[in-house]
Amino acid sequence: MSIGVHSTDQLVISAEKNPHALTIALAGNPNAGKTTLFNSLTGLRQKVANYPGVTVERKEGDWQVKDGSEPARLIDLPGLYSLDATSIDEQIARDVITGKVKDLPVPDVVVAVVDATNLERNLYLATQILEYHVPVVIALTMIDIAEKNGLVIDIGKLSEKLGTAVVALNVKQKIGLETLSETVLKIANTKSNGANWQLSDEAEKTIASLTTSANGHATIERQTIITELYGDELPTDKKRREVVLKARENLKSANPNFWQEPLLARYAWIENAVHESVHHKQEEKLSTSQKIDSILTHKLFGPIILFVVLLLIFQTIFTWASLPMDLIDGGFSALGELVRARMPQGLLTDLIVDGVIAGVGGVIVFLPQILLLFFFISLLEDTGYMARAAFLMDKLMHGVGLHGKAFMPLLSSFACAIPGIMATRTIENPKDRIATILIAPFMSCSARLPVYTLMIAAFFANKTVFRFISVGALLIMAMYLLGIIVAVCVAWILKRTILKSPAPPLVMELPPYRVPNFVTIIQLMFQQAWLFLKRAGTVILAISIILWALATFPQMPADPTQDEATHKSEQLRNSFAGKAGHLIEPVIQPLGFDWKMGVALIASFAAREVLVSTLSIIYNAGDGDDAESESLIKAVQDAKREDGKTAWTPLTALTMMVFFVLACQCMSTLAIVRRETNSYKWPAFMFVYMTVLAYIVSLVVYQGGKALGFA
DSSP states (O other): OOOSOOTTOOEESOOOOOOOSOEEEEEEOTTSSHHHHHHHHHTTOEEEEEOTTSOOEEEEEEEOOSTTSOOEEEEEOOOOSOOSOSSHHHHHHHHHHTTOSTTOOOOSEEEEEEEGGGHHHHHHHHHHHHTTTOOEEEEEEOHHHHHHTTEEEOHHHHHHHHTSEEEEOBGGGTBSHHHHHHHHHHHTTOOOOOOOOOOOHHHHHHHHHTOBOTTSOSBOOHHHHHHHHHSSOOOSSHHHHHHHHHHHHHHHHHOTTGGGHHHHHHHHHHHHHHHHHEEESSOOOOOHHHHHHHHHTOTTHHHHHHHHHHHHHHHHHHHHTHHHHHHHHHHHHHHHHHHHHHSOSSHHHHIIIIIIIHHHHHHHTTHHHHHHHHHHHHHHHHHTHHHHHHHHHHHHHHHTTOOGGGHHHHHHTTTOHHHHHHGGGGOOSHHHHHHHHHHGGGSOOTTTHHHHHHHHHHHTTTOEETTTEEHHHHHHHHHHHHHHHHHHHHHHHHTTTTTOOOOOOOOOOOOOOOOOOHHHHHHHHHHHHHHHHHHIIIIIHHHHHHHHHHHHOSOOOOOTTSOHHHHHHHHHHHSHHHHHHHHHHHHHGGGTOOHHHHHHHHHTTTOTTHHHHHHHHHTTTTOOSSGGGGOHHHHHHHOBOTTSSBSOOHHHHHHHHHHHHHSOOOHHHHHHHHHHHTOSHHHHHHHHHHHHHHHHHHHHHHHHHHHTTOO
């Protein structure tokens, strides 16, 4: 999985523009160790962008294959199981290998990453790559785990049977990387012999008869003919299409299941190669992973353990982040005091303190929680438990009519809905894909975390259940579960109405449990920290300045009869922001929200976390003589309505959290839905139905709580 990278941001860790000696593509199945190898080979010399014309993420870096020489351009292809091009990822990977992607040459070498503990399944993709006659090096990862499982792999024999170079790697201990570099340099720009698997005699004769093109001159390669005969798309040339259709009919008459032949032939060839080169030291017994899975994927204990793991993660995030958050909050408060003390009073000082420092600082304070969230997501993925979570949730996915593959995009959406929506391109059925896109924003992304945390810190801090479970952790988990439950219900309705279609079964492998690679995890955390800070320093900074201006202008003349607090209140009420808030107040008042909260809701459509910086500006959290008054938490607690009543209550805070779980408060998400669906209809539908749903549920929560006496 790729967790939490905005398609609207471009992360460039290496700004070098040097020419590359070689172009090398890295291909492999999900969970085969491809990302770990990529990070080990490139270090921090990476950049992330998109392939031209599509929203598929493109990740590449510089690999110093040989000391003193120009670095190679290493392209990390999307994790995939085949090159059959039934999804956008597969099409992109095939286009990269065949040199059909703009500004990318044909790779000089393809490094096929293969999990040594699951050779037969992983080698299927490698055989397909070999068929394109590009130089291929097979990199056997997790060789240490294979040895622990009693597997003895004869590397030389396997290389001979596959007809290409094979290198054994232990990436964590840097074993085999030098051999990989030498092998890549040795075979670069050579031509592979391809995979020597054979079809039935009838099929081979048919292929031989189709080697000439429709015009009678060009010779067509074997792989192209196989794609024409067994693929989903027919040749565009009319004469060629007629010939291929006739050939298909002949093959079908000889074997009704002729379309399965390439699949069976490839696996038969792979099984023979593995049988000849892999042996077991001892009698087969249950592996450690299988023993652990007997508990963690158990029908009864599995879901319970998953629930406990998630609860512990949220409890830890809420507890561990408190100290660094207090330090960051105190640092920005001190910075605001320092600036106000050193600069003369006036609009510029107010802009810097109330607009920039209070606005941006109010969001950056939540960086520790964002980092911890990505740490635990990466940890679960790296250990192999994330795949088990998908397995446990598969039954639920099918119960509501969703494709089993929908779980991973939805899981990615907990970091950010944008990469989650982009990840739906692996779902072949268009209706299943649209249904997954439409419910992905219900997953509580990292941008909602600052909103949840502010509400909890202001009204539910230091409260526990059973004296040790934090109420804050339970509330955050409840918000995540609410999003999941609503997403399931909406999916059930969509798949039985406008997007009705059967869901095919989930086909996935459970990787062996592994010791996590903390270098890779830390690299991902730093990448996400950079993206978060970049967003805070650009988008949120710009919005904070605009909001400050809207709350400051038009300026009211000073009234000697008013104290400073009254003047500021009147200024905000008559500002542009205040007028916008008053305009929507009648609509949001039944939810317990006043016009100031309305201003924050409008601003948060640009980015959910902007709600925090907006409240900082509206409540003047960066102003005041008492250091305590500079805390946004205290400002929210002390906020008053125009009639003098308390603006915020625990029930109001809970209603605001529920609204943010269900509302589509993200302009970037709607833009991505527009690009992914190539339609304005679906993003418009998403925005309307999610906003209406958020309003109705929030109304029930607030009015119901009020009726029960919780107001």
